[in-house]
Amino acid sequence: MLSRNFTDSLIEKLIFACGFAAIILVSLIFFFLLREGLGFFAQYNIKEFISGHFWYPTSKPAGFGILPLIMGSLFVTLGAAVIAVPVGVMAAFYISEVAPVAVRDILKSGIELLAAIPSVVIGFIGMVTLVPLVRVIFDIPTGLSAFSGALMLAFMAMPTIVSISEDAIRSVPGTYKEGALALGATKWQTMYRIILPAAAPGILAAVMLGIGRVIGETMAVMMITGNAAAIPDTIFDPVRTMTATIAAEMGETVKGSMHYKGLFAIGLVLFVITFIINFIADSFLNRVKK
Numbered sequence: 001m002l003s004r005n006f007t008d009s010l011i012e013k014l015i016f017a018c019g020f021a022a023i024i025l026v027s028l029i030f031f032f033l034l035r036e037g038l039g040f041f042a043q044y045n046i047k048e049f050i051s052g053h054f055w056y057p058t059s060k061p062a063g064f065g066i067l068p069l070i071m072g073s074l075f076v077t078l079g080a081a082v083i084a085v086p087v088g089v090m091a092a093f094y095i096s097e098v099a100p101v102a103v104r105d106i107l108k109s110g111i112e113l114l115a116a117i118p119s120v121v122i123g124f125i126g127m128v129t130l131v132p133l134v135r136v137i138f139d140i141p142t143g144l145s146a147f148s149g150a151l152m153l154a155f156m157a158m159p160t161i162v163s164i165s166e167d168a169i170r171s172v173p174g175t176y177k178e179g180a181l182a183l184g185a186t187k188w189q190t191m192y193r194i195i196l197p198a199a200a201p202g203i204l205a206a207v208m209l210g211i212g213r214v215i216g217e218t219m220a221v222m223m224i225t226g227n228a229a230a231i232p233d234t235i236f237d238p239v240r241t242m243t244a245t246i247a248a249e250m251g252e253t254v255k256g257s258m259h260y261k262g263l264f265a266i267g268l269v270l271f272v273i274t275f276i277i278n279f280i281a282d283s284f285l286n287r288v289k290k
Helices: 003-042 048-051 069-096 102-116 119-137 145-169 174-183 187-216 220-222 242-252 259-287
Strands: none
Touching: 003 048, 003 259, 048 069, 048 174, 048 242, 048 259, 069 102, 069 187, 069 259, 102 145, 102 174, 102 220, 119 242, 145 187, 145 220, 174 187, 187 259, 220 242
């Protein structure tokens, strides 16, 4: 009995230590970004930084407007979400509620394996196969566009959305389904009116994790979106995202320069955007639970 109490206490302290360490690490990351970012804003107007149309950090005079980068990230992220969220949720319902057991196991394993593919491999496949296909199908000058990036990022986000959504759907108590069917509801009515609302918190968490991977992705978007730091008119225009800008330019900057600090300022803006998205999702999640 004493040994069991000691083990429980040890596990509880380890969990507390891991949670506390995660908070400390996130705080340190934010402090590091804040230190470098505020150094940039001390010399450059924040309004011009957010709303500026030109990102020319090495020109004379330098331009540090990140509106094209924000728009590029927005186009790619929203495009990927529009594709991945409905397809992913419907696939999760099929695997959990419709597919036979043998097919379900195969599909579940295959989807989880897709999540393990490195992003650089997905970017290379997209550059070799998807980009030329998009250029031919839509008859545009280049397939390196926000649309290509959205398609590939949707493919990357879908395993996360499907896997976690399927777990959320399967965790709904069986009595909910049995009660609905006993009252005369069809299988599809039960899925839509009973299981979906009950699994909504888990599905929302899956969607947020999927979008989090999309907005933070670097290599794939850097390879297939065209890397054009210009405000796109349509989703078929080349774009450059904030993450791709940091990855492409950080190795070329002089430490302590305005360009160097400007990249950290982009990271700070990306951090704030991610925080806002998570805050909205958490607020919605708490409302759903109530």
